[in-house]
Amino acid sequence: MSISERLLGKKNVNGKPHIEAVAPSFALPGGEVRIIGKGLRPPELRRPSVHFGEIEGAVLIGSDDFVVARVPYGAISGPITVSTDVSTGGVGGGHISNPHSIHVAVPVADNLHPVTNPALDREGNIYVTFSGSRGQKVPVAIFKIDTSYNVKPFLSDMMNATSIAFDREGQMYVSSRHDEAVYQVAPNGTVSTYAEGMGVATGIAFDAAENLYVGDRSGTIFKIARDRQIFVFATLEPSVSAYHLAFGPHGDMFVTGPSTSSFDCVYRVDPHGTVSVFYRGLGRPQGLALDIEGNIYVAASLAGKRGIVKITPQGKANLEVSGQGLVGLAFAPGKSAILATNGAVHHISWNIQGRPLLPE
Numbered sequence: 001m002s003i004s005e006r007l008l009g010k011k012n013v014n015g016k017p018h019i020e021a022v023a024p025s026f027a028l029p030g031g032e033v034r035i036i037g038k039g040l041r042p043p044e045l046r047r048p049s050v051h052f053g054e055i056e057g058a059v060l061i062g063s064d065d066f067v068v069a070r071v072p073y074g075a076i077s078g079p080i081t082v083s084t085d086v087s088t089g090g091v092g093g094g095h096i097s098n099p100h101s102i103h104v105a106v107p108v109a110d111n112l113h114p115v116t117n118p119a120l121d122r123e124g125n126i127y128v129t130f131s132g133s134r135g136q137k138v139p140v141a142i143f144k145i146d147t148s149y150n151v152k153p154f155l156s157d158m159m160n161a162t163s164i165a166f167d168r169e170g171q172m173y174v175s176s177r178h179d180e181a182v183y184q185v186a187p188n189g190t191v192s193t194y195a196e197g198m199g200v201a202t203g204i205a206f207d208a209a210e211n212l213y214v215g216d217r218s219g220t221i222f223k224i225a226r227d228r229q230i231f232v233f234a235t236l237e238p239s240v241s242a243y244h245l246a247f248g249p250h251g252d253m254f255v256t257g258p259s260t261s262s263f264d265c266v267y268r269v270d271p272h273g274t275v276s277v278f279y280r281g282l283g284r285p286q287g288l289a290l291d292i293e294g295n296i297y298v299a300a301s302l303a304g305k306r307g308i309v310k311i312t313p314q315g316k317a318n319l320e321v322s323g324q325g326l327v328g329l330a331f332a333p334g335k336s337a338i339l340a341t342n343g344a345v346h347h348i349s350w351n352i353q354g355r356p357l358l359p360e
Contacts, residue, residue, distance in 0.1 A: 016039065016095055016096065016097060016098075017037060017038070017039045017040045017048065017082045017083070017084050017095065017096075017097040018037045018038045018039060018097055018098060019035055019036070019037040019040075019080070019081070019082060019097045019098055019099075019100040020036050020037045020038070021035075021036045021037075021100070022034070022035050022036070022080060022100050022101075022102055023036065023319075024307065024319050024320055024321055024322050025101070025102055025103060026102075026103045026104075026105070026308075026320060026321040026322070026348060026350065027071045027102065027103070027104055027105070027307075027321060027322040027323060028071065028104070028105045028307075028321070028322065028323030028324070028326070028339065028341070028346055028348075029071050029072065029073040029074070029075060029104065029105070029107070030070065030071060030073065030323065030324050030325075031070070031071050031306075031307060031321070031322030031323040031324060032060065032068055032069070032070050032071075032305065032322055033068070033069060033071060033080075033102065033322055034066055034067075034068050035050065035066060035067040035068075035069060035080065035082060035100075036065065036066050037065070037066070037082070037097065038064070038065065039064060039084070040062065040063065040064055040065065040066065040067050040082050040084070040097070041062055041063055041064045041084065042084040042085070042095075043084075047059045047062040048062055048067060048082050048083060048084050049082070049083045050067060050069040050080065050081070050082050050083075051080065051081050051083070052071060052072060052075035052076075052078070052079075052080050052102065052104070053075060053076060053078045053079060055072045055074055055075050056072065057069045057070050057071055057072045057075070058070045058072070067082060071102075071104060071322070075104050076104055076106075077101075077102065077103045077104045077349075078101065078102070078104075079099030079100065079101060079102075080099065080100050080101070080102045081096055081097050081098075081099050081100075082096075082097040083095055083096045083097070103348065103349065103350075104348075105321075105323070105339055105346035105347060105348040106346060106347045106348070107344060107345075107346055108126070108145060108149050108338070108344070108345045108346055108347050109128070109143070109145055109149070109151045109344060109345050110343060110344040111343070111344075112128055112129070112130055112143060112340075112343060112344055112345065113129065113130045113131050113132060113138075113342065113343065114128050114129050114130075114131065114327055114328060114340040114341075114342065114345070115129065115131045115162055115202075115241070115242060115286075115327055115342070116162065116163050116202070116203060116242060116244050116286060116287040116327060116328045116340075117163070117164075117244070117287035117288075117289065117328035117329060117330050117340065118164075118328065118329075118330045118338050118340045118345055119164035119165060119166060119172075119330060120330055120332055120338065121166060121170060121172075122166075122170055123147065124147045124332065124333055125144055125145065125146050125147065126144070126145040126330075126332075126338055126345065127142055127143070127144055127145075127154065127164050127172070128142070128143055128145065128164075128340060128345055129141060129142050129143075129161040129162065129164065129174075130142070130143065130161075131160055131161055131162055131177075132159075132160060134160060134177065134178060135159070135160070135178060136159075136160070137159055139153075139156060140153040140154075140155070140156055141155045141156060141157070141158040141159075141161040142154045142155040142158070142161050142164070142174065142185075145345070149347075154189060155174075155185060155189050155191070156189075157191060158174065158176060158179075158183065158191065159176055159178040159179060160176050160177045160178035160179075161174050161175075161176060162174070162175045162176060162177045162201065162202050162203075162242065163175045163201075163202060163203045163204045163242075163244075164204075165204045165205055165206060165212070165357070166357070166358075167206055167210055167212075167358065168206075168210060168358045171184060172184065172185040172186075172187075173185070173194060173204060173212065174204075175198070175201040175202060175203070175204045175214060176201060177200045177201055177202055177217070177242070179196075179201075180196060180197055180198050180199055180200070180201055181193055181194075181195065181196045181197075181198060181201060182194045182195045182198060182201060182204060182212070182214055182224070194212075194224075194228070195212075195214070195222075195224050195228060195230060197230070198214045198216055198222055199216030199217070199218050199220060200216055200217045200218055201214050201215070201216060202214075202215045202216070202217045202239075202241075202242035202243050202244070203215040203242060203243045203244040203245040203255075203287075204245065205245035205246055205247060205253070205357070206247075206357065206358055207247055207251065207253075207271075208247070208251065208358065209226075210226055210358065211223055211224065211225050211226065212224040213233060213245055213253065215242070215243025215244070215245055215255065215257070216243070217238060217239040217240075217241065217242050217243050217257065218238050219235055219236055219237065219238045220232055220234075220235055220236075221233045221234040221235070221236065221243070221245070221253070221255070221269065221273075233269070233273045234253075234269045234273040234274075234275050235275070236255065236257060236267060236275060237257070237259060238257075238259075239257030239258055239259060240258055240259055240260060241257075241258050241286075242257065242258075242286070243255055243256070243257045244256045244257070244285075244286055244287045244288055244328070246288045246289055246290055246296070247290075247357075248268075248290055248294060248296075248355075249290070249292075249294050249355065251270075251271045252268050252269065252270055252271070253268070253269040254266055254267065254268055254269075254278060254288060254290070254296055255267040255268075255269060256282075256285035256286060256287075256288055256298060256300070257285075258284040258285060258286065262283045262284075262301075263280060263281055263282075263283075264280070264282050264283065264284065264285050264300075265277045265278070265279060265280035265281075265282065265285075266278045266279045266280075266282070266285060266288070266296065266298065266311065278296075278311075278315065279296075279311050279315050279317060281302070281317065282298065282300040282301065282302060282309060282317075283300060283301030283302070283304070283306075284300060284301060285298045285299070285300035285309075286298070286299045286300065286326070286327045286328055287299050287327055287328020287329060287340065288328075288329075289328075289329050289330060289331055289337075289354060289355070290354070290355040291331070291352050291353060291354055291355055292353045292354070292355050293313075294313045294355075295310055295311065295312055295313065296310070296311045297309070297310055297311075297320065297329060298311065299326040299327050299328050299329060299339075299340075302317055302318075302319050303319075305319050305322065306322070306323065306324050306325075306326065307319050307320070307321045307322040307323045307326060308320050308321035308323070308326060308329060308339065321339065321348065323339065323341065323346075324341070325341040325342045325343065326339060326340070326341050327340050327341060327342050328340045330354075331352070331353070331354020331355070332347070332354070334349075335349070335350060335351050335352055335353055336348060336349050336350055337350050337352070337354070
């Protein structure tokens with residue numbers, strides 16, 4: 001690219017607005033994105049119009065160098081444009097920017113109530129809870145969403161189903177923050193008790209040796225060995241809602257637990273149960289997952305912006321996906337992810353390879 005071409009790409013060419021970047025470039029409907037460029041503000045301090053394909057999004061902040069817009073419901077992955085020709089509603093005239101791509105998550109199912117990560121079995125079926133409020137008996141505790149996105153009731157007889165995990169053989173385990181227990185659930189929906197006395201049992205996860213860890217949000221991480229012996233593995237500050245657990249590639253456990261602070265952290269617990277702060281600076285961090293490179297992805301707020309936050313092994317954080325109400329995520333086959341809000345699940349194509357929860 002010549003110097004003149006680079007300069008043209010950084011200024012308002014022939015009176016047209018120009019988009020240089022969109023951050024983040026992945027979003028859920030309702031999420032907010034920042035459009036960076038030149039000449040993005042119409043004359044007379046009016047607001048520009050922003051279109052996601054053919055659908056107009058709400059402009060929250062407008063200036064010459066950047067615009068903050070909300071992704072409209074019904075938007076799909078594709079081009080985003082900015083128009084400063086407000087007299088035509090942004091669909092006519094010659095004041096429309098160059099298109100820039102954005103990836104929008106696809107709704108999979110709604111009318112749910114997950115409180116942490118969804119879970120996937122070996123075949124790629126998605127399991128998600130309708131957890132309900134504490135002590136609420138709901139008609140369906142867990143729904144199964146098949147690979148064609150057909151949603152079916154899977155489990156009814158459980159109070160406050162919270163976190164779901166699978167062992168290496170494909171056996172499902174579910175915690176209940178009401179019953180202080182972890183249950184085994186057979187493929188036909190038959191339930192049996194696996195462990196009791198887990199306090200307010202919330203997040204669960206297996207380590208590489210298939211020991212099961214359970215987060216009691218009042219301040220304890222329990223370790224359940226394969227012979228079902230129970231140990232106190234670590235103690236943390238209590239959480240106002242839940243602990244969320246995930247294991248890294250070197251055997252360290254990463255834990256989030258929202259508190260009353262707006263400056264919460266991700267804890268790291270080594271294999272001996274020693275607790276340290278891995279990263280501090282998140283608002284209400286919830287479900288988390290790791291990729292094969294050891295990056296952590298957390299449903300949280302960063303600098304007041306809600307979505308999926310990526311934290312590198314070196315402790316650098318960045319908002320990767322914008323979206324409101326996110327409570328968790330799970331990596332799916334084909335470099336994609338299932339994102340859970342407090343009322344629905346979405347699918348997003350994401351060029352990230354998730355870390356297997358139980359390495360072979």
